[in-house]
Amino acid sequence: MNWLTNFVKPKLRAIVGKKDVPENLWTKCSGCGVMLFHRDLAENLGVCNQCNQHHKISPKERFSSLFDNGDYELIEPPTVISDPIKFRDTKKYTDRLKESRNKTGTQESISLACGKINNIDTVIAAQNFAFMGGSLGMGTGESIIEAADYCLKNNCVLIIIAAAGGARMQEGILSLMQLPRTIIAIDSLKQKKIPFISILTDPTTGGVTASYAMLGDISIAEPGALIGFAGPRVIESTIKEKLPANFQQSENLLENGMLDMVVDRRNLKKILDKLIVLLTKNNKIFDK
Numbered sequence: 001m002n003w004l005t006n007f008v009k010p011k012l013r014a015i016v017g018k019k020d021v022p023e024n025l026w027t028k029c030s031g032c033g034v035m036l037f038h039r040d041l042a043e044n045l046g047v048c049n050q051c052n053q054h055h056k057i058s059p060k061e062r063f064s065s066l067f068d069n070g071d072y073e074l075i076e077p078p079t080v081i082s083d084p085i086k087f088r089d090t091k092k093y094t095d096r097l098k099e100s101r102n103k104t105g106t107q108e109s110i111s112l113a114c115g116k117i118n119n120i121d122t123v124i125a126a127q128n129f130a131f132m133g134g135s136l137g138m139g140t141g142e143s144i145i146e147a148a149d150y151c152l153k154n155n156c157v158l159i160i161i162a163a164a165g166g167a168r169m170q171e172g173i174l175s176l177m178q179l180p181r182t183i184i185a186i187d188s189l190k191q192k193k194i195p196f197i198s199i200l201t202d203p204t205t206g207g208v209t210a211s212y213a214m215l216g217d218i219s220i221a222e223p224g225a226l227i228g229f230a231g232p233r234v235i236e237s238t239i240k241e242k243l244p245a246n247f248q249q250s251e252n253l254l255e256n257g258m259l260d261m262v263v264d265r266r267n268l269k270k271i272l273d274k275l276i277v278l279l280t281k282n283n284k285i286f287d288k
Helices: 002-016 038-043 059-066 093-104 138-154 178-191 232-239 250-255 265-280
Strands: 026-028 035-037 072-075 110-117 120-127 157-164 196-204 218-221
Touching (some): 026 038, 059 120, 059 157, 059 265, 110 138, 120 265, 138 157, 138 178, 157 265, 218 265
Parallel strands (some): 120 157, 157 196, 196 218
Antiparallel strands (some): 026 035, 110 120
């Protein structure tokens, strides 16, 4: 037994190693509180199979679910100055950027990709809330302009998937400048009759709502998404009144004419397949 204990077992452990067990096997649903197996949630595109809560997912997951056969190519984001006003609060802005880049594996709060949807050339620009709350800064603004320019040059449909708390305060007035700049970029598409579809997810607020997010030829939102300029807590503290429970939710905005449709994420690919065909029909730009 000593030979087995002292020699064989240590050798086996050295060969096999300690089995790594991931710590994030389960996710607690923010809607109903049920514990969801992480793999099952991912296979369901981040939608709870108990209460239909739409959890946040990455741009990569969105690209894979929307492009035909999950095939796409990433578009290199433009390079901008990292810390234009040398901002610092409890941390340096450069440190916050580094943390977000390490966390998400991306350089900015938005990722660009090109591919085909229903065999029609399409560019998707998807914001990532995990990157500094999806905030709109110079890099994000330049990326949206880059996406619009790419669509103009290559005759592609543009889809922007918004997920943001608003403008990035660490860039001051330079972040606010991205509002008119992105509006002009979207307007250039409209002048050439290139379709733009805006998809609003939870949350879409602040300067993002006040600019490109609400300019789609078709405006789609995910179920239960918070959409507005100022958040409900800010409004309540200002007007000193309690807001309705569904105030600024996508279903309420649809009812009041602010959206064209609310679509479950799992059905979004099918809806986009149909919409893109309708929007490009009889458009000479997209004639093959």
